[in-house]
Amino acid sequence: MKIAILPGDGIGIEIIREARLVLNALGENFEMEEAPVGGAGFAAKGHPLPPETLQLAKDADAILFGAVGDFQYDALPRELRPEQAILGLRKHLALFANLRPAICYQELTAASSLKPEIVSGLDILIVRELNGDVYFGSPKGIRTATDGLFPGSREGFDTMRYSEPEVERIGRVAFATAQKRQKRVCSVDKSNVLETSQLWREVMTRLGKEYPDVELTHMYVDNAAMQLVRAPKAFDVVVTGNLFGDILSDEAAMLTGSIGMLPSASLDMNNKGLYEPSHGSAPDIAGKNLANPLATILSTAMMLRYSLNLPEQANRIEKAVQTVLTAGYRTVDIYTTGCIKVGTQEMGKAVLKALN
Numbered sequence: 001m002k003i004a005i006l007p008g009d010g011i012g013i014e015i016i017r018e019a020r021l022v023l024n025a026l027g028e029n030f031e032m033e034e035a036p037v038g039g040a041g042f043a044a045k046g047h048p049l050p051p052e053t054l055q056l057a058k059d060a061d062a063i064l065f066g067a068v069g070d071f072q073y074d075a076l077p078r079e080l081r082p083e084q085a086i087l088g089l090r091k092h093l094a095l096f097a098n099l100r101p102a103i104c105y106q107e108l109t110a111a112s113s114l115k116p117e118i119v120s121g122l123d124i125l126i127v128r129e130l131n132g133d134v135y136f137g138s139p140k141g142i143r144t145a146t147d148g149l150f151p152g153s154r155e156g157f158d159t160m161r162y163s164e165p166e167v168e169r170i171g172r173v174a175f176a177t178a179q180k181r182q183k184r185v186c187s188v189d190k191s192n193v194l195e196t197s198q199l200w201r202e203v204m205t206r207l208g209k210e211y212p213d214v215e216l217t218h219m220y221v222d223n224a225a226m227q228l229v230r231a232p233k234a235f236d237v238v239v240t241g242n243l244f245g246d247i248l249s250d251e252a253a254m255l256t257g258s259i260g261m262l263p264s265a266s267l268d269m270n271n272k273g274l275y276e277p278s279h280g281s282a283p284d285i286a287g288k289n290l291a292n293p294l295a296t297i298l299s300t301a302m303m304l305r306y307s308l309n310l311p312e313q314a315n316r317i318e319k320a321v322q323t324v325l326t327a328g329y330r331t332v333d334i335y336t337t338g339c340i341k342v343g344t345q346e347m348g349k350a351v352l353k354a355l356n
């Protein structure tokens, strides 16, 4: 089994190092190959997603991705910015299904900014479409307006679009996943305003009839943003488009206490996937042994489960993470008084120890 390892920038390097140690400790025969991506890709090869890196990702059975982005690349033109690496990988590898679990560990309820009773026991899954929407819809650009309120002025424009098959395939992922959970899907859209969302809702409703064991509800995105902080436990699986999913998944992440805990999977039709922590490259704390490696370590567990078909190994890792949390180990992002404050490497070591 071949795993492409793309650490990227900032804390990506440190957290991937710990995740690799965990993978090595499983005693499986993984072939791991590393390549630069993001700012590191630009620095090494002049492009955030160098062709060699893309090829490695294509040839691998799964991809473990750190994070991209650093202050020094902020001034680059958009097509060379580090973010293009992850967008390019999603597009080129047709990774259309983004699974973002938001789980609140009992030990970390105090770290959430919400009241403990609201988040305690929280276990929701955001299924975000990843290949369409305004992210990739054409036409897009910046031009001189010929109509509208201010003709003759510069205007920026993007296109929100979703075809029926695109909605259907992400819908199927959501329904099938819900069948293995609490059997509830909430489809989030803005169908009171957007045509794209009207079609989205139509397709989801039709699809829902094929999954009679799953309860389907619909919610406007503004209301969903509100309900997520009012009563998040009312959700099981949330399925939504690329843009709404981007926003709602950050919001959901914060319910759990720290975005430093959340893994994610981006899958294609055949369950080949890219696995990454939900958080970014945090250049402000990079290289200081402060970053929480648990989201990345938990991402390796998702990788073992979804792409490499090693569910027992996935369970082992998740159990080990639970063990270190119960033992009181905390990186600074999840630290509360009375716990044992540790750095990135110490946290990684604690997981390794719990694994055995």
Ligand code: IPM
Binding pocket: 083, 086, 087, 246
């Ligand atoms: C995410 C990120 C990306 C996105 C950025 C880095 C392009 O915010 O994975 O949620 O908007 O999808």
Ligand code: MG
Binding pocket: 246, 247, 250
């Ligand atoms: Mg985001």
